[in-house]
Amino acid sequence: MFIHFYTTIPAALVNTIVFSGLTIMMIDCLLTHNVVQKIINAKKAPFFFQHTLPIRFQNDALITLRYFFDNAISATFVGRLIPVIRQLISIPAGFSKMPFGPFVFYTALGSTIWVSILAALGYFIGANQELLARYYKEIIWVLFIFGVLWFGWKFFQAINKKNSV
Numbered sequence: 001m002f003i004h005f006y007t008t009i010p011a012a013l014v015n016t017i018v019f020s021g022l023t024i025m026m027i028d029c030l031l032t033h034n035v036v037q038k039i040i041n042a043k044k045a046p047f048f049f050q051h052t053l054p055i056r057f058q059n060d061a062l063i064t065l066r067y068f069f070d071n072a073i074s075a076t077f078v079g080r081l082i083p084v085i086r087q088l089i090s091i092p093a094g095f096s097k098m099p100f101g102p103f104v105f106y107t108a109l110g111s112t113i114w115v116s117i118l119a120a121l122g123y124f125i126g127a128n129q130e131l132l133a134r135y136y137k138e139i140i141w142v143l144f145i146f147g148v149l150w151f152g153w154k155f156f157q158a159i160n161k162k163n164s165v
Contacts, residue, residue: 076107
C-alpha cells in the first residue's frame with residue numbers, strides 16, 4: 001500500500017515539486033548574485049578573500065575567481081550541477097559582474113536539471129523502498145569501498161605530484 005502511493009503520484013504533483021524547488025533556488029541565487037554585485041566589485045575581490053579566508057585557501061580562491069572571469073557561462077551552468085558549489089556559484093558571478101540575463105538563463109537551466117534529478121531520485125527511492133531495504137548493507141559497502149578507493153587514488157596522485165616536483 002505504501003509503495004503503491006509513490007507509484008501513482010500524478011505528473012502534475014511532480015511538476016509542482018520541480019517548479020517549487022526551481023523557484024526557491026532562483027530566488028536564493030538571484031539575491032546572492034545581486035547582493036555580492038552591489039557590495040563587492042571585482043577589484044575588491046582579492047582584498048575580500050585576503051580578509052575572509054584562511055591563508056591556505058586564498059590562492060585557490062583567486063585562481064577560481066580568475067577561471068570564473070574567463071569562463072563565466074560554463075562555470076555557472078556546470079557549477080549548478082555540483083553539490084556545495086551550486087550554493088556558492090552566485091558569489092563569483094556577482095564579483096565578476098556577470099550580465100543578469102545569461103546568469104538567470106544558465107542558473108535556471110542548471111537548477112532545472114538538478115531539481116529534476118532530485119525529484120527522480122525521490123520517486124525511485126519511494127517506489128523501491130523494499131528493494132533498497134533488502135540490499136541496504138550491500139549498497140553501503142559498495143559506496144564505502146568506492147569512497148576509500150577514490151580517496152586513496154587522490155592521495156597517491158598528490159604524493160606523486162609532490163615527488164615529481
